[in-house]
Amino acid sequence: MAKDLSQVKEIKETAALNGLHASRHTMVLDVNQAGREHEKILYNPLAGSVHIVNSSVVGILDAIRNKQGLGAADNGLLQFLLDEGYVYTDQAAETQKERVEYEKYRMRVQDGAFQLILTTTLKCNLSCTYCYQDAAGMHRPNQMMTPEMFENIDAFVDKYTKDRHEKRFYYLLYGGEPLLPGEKDREIIERVAAECRMFDIPLAAVTNGVHLYEYCDVFKGLKIGEFQVTVDGPPEIHNARKRALDGQGSYERIMKGIERSIEYGFPINFKIVIDRTNIDYVPELAEIIDRKGWLDLPEDKFKIQLAENAALSCLGKAAEKDNYMRPVEILRTLSEKAKTHSSMNKMFRPFCMGIRVLYTAGMPPHPRFGACSAGVLQLAFGPDGYVYPCMVYLGFPEHSIGSYFPTVSINEEELRRYEDLFTRHTVECETCDLKYSCGGRCIPSVEKLNTAKCPDVKELVQFGFDYYLPMIEERWLSEKAKEKPQ
Template sequence: MSGACDIIDKSTYQVISRRKFEALDGTALKCLFDRKYLFQNQKKFQKEVALIDEVLASKKVVPNFLIIPTYRCNLSCGYCFEAAYKITENMSSNIEWIEQCLNSIDEIVTQSKKDFDFNDKDVYITLMGGEPLLAQNYEQVSEIMNQITNHGYSFNVITNGTDLDVYLDELIRFECQSIQITLDGSKEIHDNRRIYKNGNGSYEKIFQNIELALSRNLKIYLRVNLDKDNLVDLPNLAKELLDYFGENDNLVPYVYPMQDGGCLGDGGIIDEIVCIEEIQLLNEKHPQMALFDKKFHASSFMDTVFQNQQFEMKFRNCSATNNQYIFDYKGNIYKCWFGIGNANFKIGTYGKALSLNRQQDALWKNRNIKTLTKCQSCKYRYICGGGCLSHVMTSADDAKKERCIDFYQIIKAQLKGRLAK
């Protein structure tokens, strides 16, 4: 509930674990009450929970947006979840949609400002695809960056990095805040996974472009999609990154266990707890593994405990269940990027006018730990936020159903690794 963490001696632990609180001395008992590990009765506990829920429910979130300039990609990654929708056409040469898109974003921003005020620069727009930085789309994508800047918003880019060099001047000119690039392992591993349409690997070109971007002082988040095939290769990738780039504050590598195998199916997906344990073994053997930030469920909660960071309680699971909108070049609007191109995830259209399906928008926004029955009594509710709605919808379950993660085992596994350091 609070992110608080305290170290206790063994005798105190034994008393607490047996729930013999009356056996504690006054100082220890007062600490438990003050730190809100313990409440006088259920009514006071429920009052505290209701207060937290009220604060979280009233918290306003600045809207964020994604723009999909194309579904086409110059790579052919086997695990691509978008490829399952079989949308591969490129945007047309007509750039009228760009102005219509930004005007619709303006409309949503203006509507949001009726609830609370915020600075337009706090509105982030992410360019994503497909591959948003295809060299062949240079003029249109440059115009998107230009329009975003003219409308007063900030932006970042998610790209495979292969054509990044073509856009470096524009990214700097329009003050791109950050770039996310995927690198799935050392050269041999990556070049077997993230390949061009002709079968050639993309590793060397991506490395060269990262070096160019860093030389221009651009911030790079380097994502490694983990599955059973590349997990053990992480130390090799860490060594190559350190040998090539050294320690650079503008390069932030992180690992992310894949939860969807895309066209390859889920056969390669590694259980998250197994993934955590395997990475901990690699950490013990290979000091260079410290280079990677690790993105697991409850990682931010663990950072609260071990890095003294502010505990960010979750009322909702993610941006998709909050104030996020995704615009593609075809005039469609979605809530979740795992559903772009999928008609089941569509919540509206734009063009000469913005048209949002308020009922569909509300389906996402109303999903939180107060509206999901099972969440109301779950001890992990503020860490989880109700689970991923896109996974629920994809499996054709009731959209009001929770998606539960084994937080007990996941936290336990991470705890072992953090205490071992």
């Protein structure tokens, strides 16, 4: 609540001893532009506030944080800091703000759609150099989800939602590789597509795209969320990393599938997994897809997803660890390349811990309460009849939370564990000042894959401002100027 000025004066006078509380979630970032060294960026993801200020304001925040005197601070500034959530009247007020934001988050979650991951098979027709499923030692049974098994998923979902919120849901095809050419592979995908058509259920797929071209007709007319397809560089680079088991390269077939998907209006999420061995080829890939006109498509039809090669850093591929690049290193390198390469520049819209959202939506992201939705917003149905909290646990029945075939059962105790984990950041993240920007770690990464390292949150946010600030200022500040009465 806003305080009137007499209250602020009173607060100011007593702040040195026991008064104002500076939010520990405020990040102070640099404006890395020549001549702007005296300016700083204040960003508080809990409060949703982001401002450029003179560095003197940072001094005042420090004084509040260190319980020093505030002689030079004026009431108007304190009022601003209070209004924007950089400062609270006391610790309890910030705790209350956390509760309020968390409740808003829970309400958004309740309204959100539920992701049912249909893992029709764990077989794959590629042998990628960095496959996390292989590196994690996943058991790949030679089983397939049959139409009969698929039909039993309804019974599991009914049981699951009985004591929980009923939610909208959508299907995500996942593997292994879900779009394989075999007769039985096609039969189950056609069965899922028929269900989606009949009940208007949105469908998406994470596919390697090798047979996407042949499947496009199956998906025609459906509400497709997106097809996530990974291409790691121009043909020779991509084919060396994503080897097809039939001995033919996968690149041409994948690109053909993407092309047809675009013709059919299916949104494509074009993922590029990046490490030291392919980063120099990313501009060439950008040029290829730019020539095809894909970079001119609206983002809801074609988007780029840059990803680190997590398998290299964490999954026991010790010999290749030197090729791993941390996200911020990837972004800095590509940003330099974008300065001299027009297609790369056109393609490069990195995510940067959500700072991109400040540019696209005009507001900072909502505070993040947890980064893992396993067992709460997603369930993975394996070809073995087990239900897993998410796709990372597929093939490890000891981590299942129940079964959907041949019998329907739920391990309520195990499921509650995930529900509990969902309601808070992972333990080691709980006290981190940056948690509302990061969200904490993915639970299976902590428990199973040992890929849970801190992602250089502040560096990524700083990079986000370095990259997007000129664009943000140009767009929003010029719009504000236009709004001002003459």
